[in-house]
Amino acid sequence: MSAQQIEEDARDSFYTLARRLNAETRTDETLFCELNAEHSDFVRLNQNRIRQAGQVQHARLNLTLIEDRRQAEAQCDLSGDLARDFEQARALLRQLRLRLRHLPEDPYIQFSTEATRSDHWPTVPLVATGAAVTDIMTAAQGLDLVGIWASGELTTGLASSVGHCHWHVSRSFHFDWSCHGGADCAVKGSHGGVAWDVTPVRERLEAMRAELDIMTRPLKRLTPGRYRAWLAPMAVAELIEMLAWDGFDLKSQRTRQTPLLRLLDGEERLDSRVVLRESHGAEGTGLLPAFTSEGFLRPDTLTLIDQGQAGTPLVDARAGKEFNQPVNAASGAPESLIMATGDLAADQVLNRLGSGLFIGNLWYCNWSDPNYCRITGMTRFGTYWVENGMIVAPVAPMRFDDSLYGLLGERLLALGADASLMLSAQTYGGRSLESACLPGLLVDGLQLTL
């Protein structure tokens, strides 16, 4: 049986399960059924050898039962045996119905009443993990490579008693790795997509060999102070990810918990070249479902930061009801961020930097003072000292503590002309399909503290 046929059977099975559950509901009840399934291979490498390899197969069903302005949610695993899964889900449904009797009214219930439908299937076959990992190990011969290969299929299904029928399948891979030349001497690679070809990884590995030659030079140790710096796209991603943490969601903005509070109040503004969009249209990766758990369809694009000023917040169904705003997101956190590029060409970065820090990656960022959008974190992989436009030495890991109002404001000198598409390597609770497409940033001073 082909992979496509297996998937179509899985879809039909889910819709049958949902139909049977809907048949159990009363006329005054509304039921949403959501499936989240993962079939993934994970191969962990250390010293360019397999450290730990395996496979995870998991399917979860989420039920939301709504009746008389009350709602309750439940979750269970699905085994793949329709009869067994139906009995299990039906028992949960009964439990939810009993629970609703005791719950107070919920004024913030909101779901789509439009019976939308969609079907999204991958256009590429699954990547053969064993062959891909062998390709990588061959290309990395002689390197101390550490990392994780993750690949497989992720499925989201949504069916409701309203009539929603949505099915979204994605197949993707992600190889996230680093190569090491000793203590504090490492460079980073990351490559993800839908169709596997070892060539980009091989090319990156060759570049990393050259970078490691530089990294093995004596470390330059900096003293705390403010340094001119180029932040490569992966470093920018770490900073921008901090804004995903309560930065853009309507609830955090209305309850004044957002770290962008001073921007919202007009007390601060970012450089007018700073434009951040959440994009699920043609600009996006197409890996994420176009629908939310409540049956809403996401807009193609939202401008979160518009020419340095606060733009449209992310509004999930619950916040939309609470604050009387239209729904435009599945949650309060962005999942497919795009930052507008600038005019600094890649081959001009070192010249324009002159003397200062070339920062490949940042690590372990956290809020230092969210009221001032102040972030602390560490430099990590591929960070160099540059003099007169030439890389001269690797830099020992340094801590920074600085405000995004400065880095993306008065100290922003230039944005890279090219953006890098970075798929998330996160696998907490399942493989993430989030992404960010960001340029690097040249800043006139990053505050190092330790």
Add this chain to the structure above:
Amino acid sequence: MSAPVNFHSLHDLQALAKVFATVAPACDYWSLRLVAEHWDRLEVRQGVMEPAALGHSLGAMVTVVTRAGLGYAATNDLSRAGLRAAGRQARDWALAHDQHGLFDAALLPRATLQATYDAPVEEPWGEVPLSDKLALLQQANAALAISPRILDCSAWLGWNSVDQLLVSSAGAQIAHHLEFLHSGLLAVANAGDQTQRRLGGGADWPQQGGLERLAALGFVEAAPQVAEEALALLEAPECPTETLDLVLMPSQMMLQIHESIGHPLELDRILGDERNYAGTSFVTPAMFGQYRYGSELLNVTFDPGVPGELASVVADDDGTLAERVHLIRNGVLERPLGGALSQARAGLPGTANARASGWDRPPIDRMGNLNLEPGSATLAELIGGVERGVLMETNRSWSIDDSRNKFQFGCELGRLIIDGELGELVRNPGYLGCSAEFWRSLDGVGAADTVEVRGLCNCGKGEPNQSLYVGHASPPCRFRQVDVFGGGA
């Protein structure tokens, strides 16, 4: 107690284990870890009930050793065919590891232990009606809303149970029944461009157990103080930026122990497994047995036997008997946090800490219960010995380098200490330093009656990523001459 619908009992897990034994692949060794989880979460925010969420999960992790290879497969298809398929998948991965493996899988310990662990529960979650829990939450939430400046407030109660059965082809049969209570309060206060939050009611104090914990936490009773402190922080001056003595309460000590002792002592980091993600360690194998990690007052144990602590267990997820051991004694580093496989790879002693976050992740070296042993000082003596300093409590922010050396922490609340007396509140308190030097500045450790058994539910590590529970018990501690700072531009 009425069992939740679809409750998967130990008996169910044993039945599944018997099925797997009949379809296990031909191999040198296998283990099967079956995990059934149940949960329930209730929250009232701003007087409105958030969607109540309950659920359950049941799955299997199959580990296979064949030749020199080790592989795993996790599935929630627990039919005979599903278990057979998982066994075959695990064997296929073991064959790949046999060809390209980092180590000989013969190093993996063969679990033979037979043991049982039951978490202490006095007042089970299911014995208290839903309506009573909701009333408690409404009451606590209302007690947080004491001012128009409180712009957001929440009260929550959560419960989860984990039933795990580990069996192996070598005869292991290890059953755990764990239950956890998660309660919390949050008050968010705002005035102009200043927003402050305060947690309480057990939000940073999770333990094993049942609803009996609420009385000890003073759940509803704690609410007014939580809100008052959030409001008071709005008007408080910024924490000063200077080098001062520092008294850390257990609610911050747990993060300090976690990040700058726990993670650097993880043996898989020292072996390089985590260099691409969680990081490496400034600790090297040569340091064990001689390295002065901290002052004479620093004693740290791996202790899986503390009643109620989050990671109290009878054995780890590779089937090694869990026992209390010193990692640091009188300031000198003795042994790492490493399970039996890492111990064999490194040739070092370790601990029973090969742990997995659930049935869908393989075990790796984790912290378990990592505790700082008490000294002899009262809290008043710790404060009394400070001429000028800051007391900090409740972690708000954490960051540390990938070698676990250069750290920076932020706390929710600070109080100045002047001439041995607690002074005014200060907001946005933080401090930074290096692990290797910081612990040597430890010069006061609270006595046994000041110890708080706390823990974290979001320790992240591993590829694929795993988030799990770790326990940290600690008294308040005093450190000399630390760089502290406050908020602002």
